[in-house]
Amino acid sequence: MSTTEDYFTYTPVHGAPEAAAVIFAGIAILVVIKAKQTQSPRWVHILTGTAVAESLGYIFRAVCINHISLGMFVAMNLFLLLPPNAFALYEYKTVGQVVRHSNVQAKHFWLRPKFITWFFFSSDVFSFLLQSTGASMMSSKDSAQSGKWIALVGLAVQLVFLACFVVTAIYVHRDPSYKVARGRKDKTPEGAKKRLMYTVFATIALIYIRSVYRLIEFADGYGGKIYSSEWPFYVFDFAMILAGFALNIVFFVGDHFSKAAINDAIEMC
DSSP states (O other): OOOHHHHHSSOOOSSHHHHHHHHHHHHHHHHHHHHHHHTOOGGGHHHHHHHHHHHHHHHHHHHHHHSOOHHHHHHHHHHHHHHHHHHHHHHHHHHHHHHHHHTOOOSSGGGSHHHHHHHHHHHHHHHHHHHHHHHHHHTSTTTHHHHHHHHHHHHHHHHHHHHHHHHHHHHHHHOTTSOOOOOTTOSSHHHHHHHHHHHHHHHHHHHHHHHHHHHHHHHHOTTSTTTTOSHHHIIIIIHHHHHHHHHHHHTOGGGGSSHHHHHHHHHHO
């Protein structure tokens, strides 16, 4: 009969996954409240879904500590691998909406709002499928090596496209023709744009750090030093994603895309 140590290669600490599940569930509720207060568009609930998925991932992790099974372990990995990809989608959508509401004639095809959102989203889906397949295969000794390489390819794809997105975001940030509507705390549209774009850049940096950690973990292999230690997971996965949520709640981008903010921007034009 398989034990928890057979899957994790260490004894996971009790209490931490339960606390993380509660934290992310609370974040999901907080996002819903802020979205309602600011009358944000529905797409901001990508952030709500991301928090819910994180919470489910840690619930499965907590269950795995006491009642481990292959199904539970695979479910845990799926729900902990998915949220960073969804988080990245939220940032893609944010920049895409900046471009769309600016009503600027796209100089390049990669500056079209739909391209920004769906091209990078498609790359995220492809990356997630590779990562989840690889992670599931790594739980079996017979397929661990193949799973490792599949997961590594998935993470490499994610890192490459995140870098490409950053290039696009930098272009939008530096081009003054792209405008951002003022939120309730902004004095000028220029200040609003700077606040929003810095939030996007900081969030992508945190996701990038988390993805590099996962890349190193998978490269180290099942049973390696990184995989066999629990603290790197909480420092480079949990903490990075939590910091990203903190940023996006404090500097809530939905405030820039509410009907009131958009109407105010139109009146100023």
